[in-house]
Amino acid sequence: MSSWRIRFEPMITPVFRWWWRLRRGATLGVRGVAQDEAGRVLLVRHTYAAGWHLPGGGVEHRETAVEAVVREMAEEGGVEAVSPPKLIGFYANHANFPNDHIALYMFDTWRPCPPRADQEIAERGFFALDALPEDVTKGTRRRLKEMFASAPVSPDW
Template sequence: MTWRRRIEPFARPLIYAVFRMRRGLTLGVRAVVTDEAGKVLLVEHTYLKGWYLPGGGVERGETAETAVVRELREEAGVRALSRPRLVSAHSNEALHPGDHVLLYRVDAWEPCASDAAGEILAVGWFAPDALPESTTPATRRRIAEALAGQEPDVMW
């Protein structure tokens, strides 16, 4: 056994810590959820202006799928009944260097209690062609990509 293989189990945590500091990568998730009438679920945060697709950050030790299911429950009171389907991946470099966002689609769901704890001001269902004026441009693009089959833009 070479010396490199002997020290690898001890060196790996340090190397990964350096990678995290140098790379600074973060990962977020958002979900497109529609009701039986084809309306899209949006949320309005207490700390941001505008309407957004529900979602948030992927926590340490959590998969992206688990994060999107958790965020839907917390922010919007929606319990996914089927596995979220990955629609696209995006860089959010313009707003948050090193940030990436995965967009999921949740087709089967049921209402449940929300535990947003003051994070969400309002939850609403809107026709894709009649979104609130304050819906963010990125949210509008993601909805068009997910529902109308437009080619996903790699930038958020």
């Protein structure tokens, strides 16, 4: 990837983390898991971060975690919830930011919708669990193994 955001990430991220830490004692993010009819999982590749991720993002002010994951899945993945997503787990993401947590949800029933048209998502796609892209992030790979391959559950993202 040659995106300017990736090149400047090592300089930009510490500034944002400092600002977030100043403004909030804790941060909460959400990620969602959706499978197509063939059992493949939805992954996205951002324009500003390396690797493939489960779709998701931050919980905004006055937004619940469920509202955030429903919004993020529609915006990033083109997945509209037909029924409320199910909470899978709550994980510490302290390696990314002290006191950061991620709530993971499963979308059992959903329908396609147009994803948000912006410059945040470089690619999105459904992938078979035995044919994931090589650069799937460690946290994403860990969650998929826990959910679909009976791997031991880790409290850390």
